[in-house]
Amino acid sequence: MTMTSRHRPLPALAAPVSPPVAQPTPLRPSATQPWHRDVIGLLTWASVLVVVALWVSDGQLQELGGWASGVNSIGRLAGLVSADLLLIQVLLMARLPLVERTYGQDELARRHRLVGFTSLNLMVVHILLITLGYASQDGKNPFAELWDLVVDYPGMLLAAAATVLLVMVAVTSIKRSRRKLRYESWHLLHLYAYLGVGLALPHQLWTGEDFLTHWFATVYWWSLWIAAAAAILVFRVGLPIYRTVRHDLRVASVVEEGPGIISVTMTGRHLHRLPVAAGQFLIWRFLSGPGRTRGHPYSLSAAPTGSSLRITVKDLGDDSGALRHIRPGSRVAIEGPFGRLHPGVRTRRKVTLLASGIGVTPLRGLLEALPQDPGDVTLVYRASSEQDVVFRREIELLSAATGARVVFVLGNRIADRSTWLPQYAAHLSDVEALVRLVPDIAEHDVYVCGAQGWVDSMKAAALDAGVPQRHIHEERFSW
Ligand SMILES: Cc1cc2nc3c(=O)[nH]c(=O)nc-3n(C[C@H](O)[C@H](O)[C@H](O)COP(=O)(O)OP(=O)(O)OC[C@H]3O[C@@H](n4cnc5c(N)ncnc54)[C@H](O)[C@@H]3O)c2cc1C
Known part of the structure; x- marks a missing residue:
């Protein structure tokens, strides 16, 4: 399914955590050459x-x-x-x-x-x-x-x-x-x-x-x-x-996004001085309750505002599961920001974002933060079922406001083939399917994020479709 509407201005996507006041321009990570x-x-x-x-x-x-x-x-x-x-x-x-x-x-x-x-x-x-x-x-x-x-x-x-x-x-x-x-x-x-x-x-x-x-x-x-x-x-x-002491981050709100998925918004001091951009990740330690010494990498799931940061976490184990019980006001220690999945590495006007599962978090932030004209940005979002789609409403609102193309590819993966495709697309090769969705992908910058297998197969398909290696920006949610 493809959506290309753009008829409404972008409303506030996350519940505001403080009254809207004029914010200084957030610091961005400096670009590398x-x-x-x-x-x-x-x-x-x-x-x-x-x-x-x-x-x-x-x-x-x-x-x-x-x-x-x-x-x-x-x-x-x-x-x-x-x-x-x-x-x-x-x-x-x-x-x-x-x-x-x-x-x-x-x-x-x-x-x-x-x-x-x-x-x-x-x-x-x-x-x-x-x-x-x-x-x-x-x-x-x-x-x-x-x-x-x-x-x-x-x-x-x-x-x-x-x-x-x-x-x-x-x-x-x-x-x-x-x-x-x-x-x-x-x-x-x-x-x-x-x-x-x-x-x-x-x-x-x-x-x-x-x-x-x-x-x-x-x-x-x-x-x-x-x-x-x-x-x-x-x-x-x-x-x-x-950075932990200077920014004094505290949990402002915890919101349920779907089954086993929550968003945590944090506010802090001088956050506009933290050189962080949409798409990057930090290592977070929530300093209340058990597990406070264990840091976990989570990507920003919304563009940083200069006064708040938001992450979205899927319950995959002890600590990610316990996060739903975190109380507003809890202190948060940070290491980072890290990662090259941000607008600063972009080299071309057209951009394709390839997201799978919870790997959508940094790409959702990029969809919001990338400077773009209608049609410049395409998000391909792969999930097993409609229930597994996170941020559907936010993505639709962003698409409406920016003119970005969004394609949801739903359905269980083909079982007997190493591929990113759902069963109903079994007649296509990985690269054929990608080129059908984004015919001019060879001229795009490609950002890809998700589990190891997804990143590997999408990267291979993008390379086969003619995207040079240097225009592919990847992040694997694995260690
Ligand atoms: C760069 C990066 C960005 C990430 N961003 C997000 C995000 O935005 N949202 C989200 O829900 N998840 C994200 N993850 C994955 C997330 O870090 C793990 O799911 C989380 O750390 C699991 O912690 P746990 O104690 O609940 O899991 P455990 O019970 O320890 O393990 C559950 C699963 O998570 C994996 N895991 C555990 N710790 C890590 C780790 N430090 N790095 C990677 N995998 C780990 C384990 O291999 C296992 O498969 C990201 C991972 C990386 C590497």
């Missing part, structure tokens, strides 16, 4: 190059002539690159605003995995080669050598503990084991990675000659360690505390 990505990539590769150059300047190439010294030397290089990547990994996940804005959560998580597993593999190579090299030099059994290395060398017991922690974090991050864990348990285990990184420092300082042999090496490594620690303290601890 395509070259930001190149600079971040370049800095990463440059750091690896610096480490290799330091290894060469330390005369390590000459060591490659002998078997034992050569094995030791390559082992040392593997350890250095591993340490470098470990710290880059910390920087990538420190929620540095520029990095966040450039990549977005989904891509950052993918890069985090790639850099993390590469660093861990190199660490294992480092341990193996150093043990074999020293064992060969000393004429010892490698197991006895490993034992001696761990107990005799300064900082090595701590390094062994760091290795155990980092391996544990890596194992629990493998998809199969991750699926067996609750998000909270996985997240808690993951935090041990910071302890692991911290425990590795004394080993590098006390036994890693490369750390201290040249003044430039000392400056380089200390700068990297200090930058990583400072980034975590400032952006993962300091900034969230500052």
Whole structure:
């Protein structure tokens, strides 16, 4: 079904939480440039190059002539690159605003995995080669050598503990084991990675000659360690505390949107100074009742007004279910805003929003906030049934006011095919159906949000329909 009416002005969509007063223009997240990505990539590769150059300047190439010294030397290089990547990994996940804005959560998580597993593999190579090299030099059994290395060398017991922690974090991050864990348990285990990184420092300082042999090496490594620690303290601890205290968010209202779905509107101080845009998400901690320490990501489901923020939550588990009982006045701690699903990443006049299930929340906000002429914006909203459609009235009002096209695609998914299509469209391929709904999609910016499977199949269909990768902006509601 398609709706294209536009005959009424846009009324207030959510119950007003305070008398309408003139608000200062809300702060928006600053836009990123395509070259930001190149600079971040370049800095990463440059750091690896610096480490290799330091290894060469330390005369390590000459060591490659002998078997034992050569094995030791390559082992040392593997350890250095591993340490470098470990710290880059910390920087990538420190929620540095520029990095966040450039990549977005989904891509950052993918890069985090790639850099993390590469660093861990190199660490294992480092341990193996150093043990074999020293064992060969000393004429010892490698197991006895490993034992001696761990107990005799300064900082090595701590390094062994760091290795155990980092391996544990890596194992629990493998998809199969991750699926067996609750998000909270996985997240808690993951935090041990910071302890692991911290425990590795004394080993590098006390036994890693490369750390201290040249003044430039000392400056380089200390700068990297200090930058990583400072980034975590400032952006993962300091900034969230500052924003929570400064904005003093309180629950203003809780409204039932449909079966198992509620909207929570929050008001606070100086919210126009929070650099947040429609489509972004924050990590929220509701500071009353059980679960106050557990943060959950929820997207804004309406454009921020400068005096209030609204989220809409589907009951999918303990904490999302408990939210319906939250009392007005409850305090809310925030981390963020995060995410690249906002108007600032738009590059073309025409825009298609692809929403599925509760993944409609940020796209509902974008439908409201995107500057548009009639017909510029199309929302394709996929749900299993009419009952599962959230915001139907709000969306219709927005469509009427802006002239945006809205297409609801309802019905259960085709069971025997990996697809986004409902049963009645089984004769079409994913891309054929998408192009029927939005014939000129190749000329659109595409925003897609929802569960992993939905985002994957819509992204594939959009690419097949000729939308270049750089015009697709995605957010997965998964971890
Ligand atoms: C970027 C992003 C934006 C999101 N925006 C919204 C939104 O606007 N509205 C909404 O209803 N939901 C949203 N979600 C999903 C929401 O975060 C989870 O449903 C919620 O955290 C579940 O918490 P719980 O304790 O009730 O669930 P649990 O009982 O812990 O688990 C229930 C289900 O939710 C998943 N889940 C749990 N914690 C998280 C987490 N931190 N991140 C992702 N999935 C999780 C679990 O894998 C499980 O499938 C978003 C997720 C992400 C990643």
